[in-house]
Amino acid sequence: MISIMPLPRRRCQEKIKALYFVSSTRHTLTRVECGSFDPRATGRSNVATMQDVANLANVSLATVSFTINNSKPVSPKTRAKVEQAMKELNYRRNAVGSALARGRTHVLALLYPALQHRLSPTSVRFFTSAADQARLRGYNLVLWPMSNEAEAVTELTSSGLVDGVVLMEVQLDDPRVTELSRSNIPFALIGRTRDTTGIPFVDVNFESAVETAVDRLIQLGHTNLVLVDGGGGDQLLGGYGPVARTRKAFGEVTAQRGLSAAIMSGLHSSAGGRDLAKEFAAQHPDTTGVLIMNEHAGPGFVAGLQQAGYRLPRDISVLAIASSVDTASMAEPEMAVLISPADELGRLGVDALIDQIDKKDDPLPQLLIECTYSPGATMGKAPRKKP
Template sequence: MATMREVAERAGVSIATVSFVLNGTKPVSPATRARIEAAMAELGYRRNVVARALARRRTNILAMVYPALDHRIGSAAAEFFTSAADAARTLDYHLVLWPVGSDGADLRELVGQGLADGVVLTEVQLHDPRLAILQETSTPFTLIGRTAEPGGLSYVDIDFDATVDLALQHLHDQGHRDIALISGDPRFEDYGPYVRTEAAYLRLAKDPLVVPSANTPASGKAAASRLPDHITAVLVLNEYAALGAASTRTVLPLLMTPETAALSTTPLTYLRTPAAELGRLATQALIQQLQGAPTPTPHLLPATLQERP
């Protein structure tokens, strides 16, 4: 394996100048940088990532914290990961997934090891214990989601008010007046998306009816079977519960993801969550923090209405 000394000799510069290029610690002229990079390519030199991290006190690694044991990884979560990883790669960072619990029990140890420069926190609760850990350890972070009092925090989230309003208006235009909500798993009563969706529905719907459901097809089927006969349309918050609900009722379900619509034999309309945009914006906001920029303005994005062909 080629060494820094060999790269320096090939490029006709000092070892220190090669180090400046590798670690970004001092400016180097474009011509000199080009000679060093050409020498590295010719010699097959590979950067020592660990040494570079020690020199810069940065790893260029971001961690996306996702409580996989509490929340199943659905299509929206997958889009969070892939879009965040793409955004990080574009800005010379790498993104890793930390599947730690919502209680934050493992988070303190992970951030204390200095493995990641910052954290993208997902599946945010209204009173999230993980925030205190990140703040106490001075770990830069941004949220995909919001706490009950998000002022001063860096976050992106779905605009649940606009999304529910869009859903209800669409069903109203279809002639439906008796519209129920199959809500999320009651075990997660502090989970932001569930609370905000239900609050928006209760505020906007006429004669609202909320039926909770765990995030499984069997639970969705059981929830749909408990709906009164006069209900003609239903909003289903979770994609797994929606599969069961759609197999039971002749009502018109309105869902959150296209994958569920494709798997059902019932004609479905769905709301596409802006997961890819949220993953990208959250990652960019975190990197801006790491580069010393002010806390970015929070973004709230509504879902978009789609219909299965």
């Protein structure tokens, strides 16, 4: 009983148990056993599909799906057959097919602005803690580098490849956020824009961190302070959020407390920190207290100060803001630091995102997390004023 059949485009898909056909892909007249399909026996790629499992288990495709997803009751007997078949074929669900049918990939993207091209140790911690939390809740979170342009965001959100987006390194007026709001996919910010109406975010409470930092220095008798940061980012966009907020808070708090205050910026590198220290020594000879918010530059800055003749903390006190103990500990002496709550931010950012995806209609979270103080050998009493 040989019959020449119209060919399915790529492969035998129906529950026909045995028939002969001319395969356009294999150029032969072949007997094909769909009922006991062994993918390794054919010329094609050796991954089994759900249909293969169904054929082997002698059930329908639908039943296999119900079994795998627990989406409908399946009798123990059937379940056993299906599971046996899956094991035999070493079956793995294809996530792309599933994604197309469901509209879900279970992949989340942590957007990383590639232009800026430095991923600070603190950002790495956002990433790892966010990834952990995502996994805990059944998602994969990947770090997705992209340009700062809104267009790139659109491309990703409309691709269907990810179910949601966490954005880092937010500018005060960030076109990417506008674009995300326009898109249909859920998102959350680590950081925040100027106007946060209706936008879920988690961020460091920079304002309170600055106040804490300044007050700690005041308590030690310092009255002449400098804030060192990493520059404002794109000024057209209102600047990089952390820097803008920190500067503003620094200005306000020092004014309110009646202190002398100035701001300096440098590169995000250790060499940048050394240069900054040289510049600092020249420009601010009377300053005795420094807040530094520039993680990469911190240890270099401390080294540079000492090369410029300062002894720490006798001549000058330095406090790192929104950095980490590990970075602070690279400096000699070890810096005091207001530790960025990076792990918590990563976790909460992912929670905010997944809560939206899973359609809990809780109000959108907007959270500010505090830094915590870790002492170090760079904090000391202000020296007596020079005569």
